[in-house]
Amino acid sequence: MIIIQEEDFAFEPYVKRLRSETTGATVMFIGSVKTPVDGVDVEALELEAYREMAQRQLEALEARAREKFGLEDVVVVHRIGTLKVKDTIVLVAVSAYERDRAFAGARYILEKLKSEVPIFKKEHAKDTTYWHGDR
DSSP: OEEEESSOOOSHHHHHHHOOTTOOEEEEEEEEOOSOBTTBOEEEEEEEEOHHHHHHHHHHHHHHHHHHHTEEEEEEEEEOEEEETTOEEEEEEEEESSHHHHHHHHHHHHHHHHHHSOEEEEEEESSOEEETTOO
8 A cells, every 4th residue: 555645644544454364563664754954953844746656666666575575565655745843754564474574674665765766855944945965
């Protein structure tokens, strides 16, 4: 299940979805807006995405992770729009028969999401605004 949305969300319904009779492990990563970033006090984070491409790439990433790690189920929810410090940005949650597979699969999805999926971050600080990675 891959979702890109502006609205905040609860985690529990997604975690319940991941459980089955053969699930031995469920791993959940929650990413949120933090401050400071590289010594700059961030006030807000603006996330933009090329939604159709991001959706397709996340679906392909989900399929690769299922195959590579033997994952039973995958949920990725990624927010876009303007978020404040402490707001949730992303949920990556996976289930697998064994915990090692679940941990490895969740980390793989998160790292590939950050490096391959066209979701862009603009950080807003008191005196400056910049795209993440441009400073």
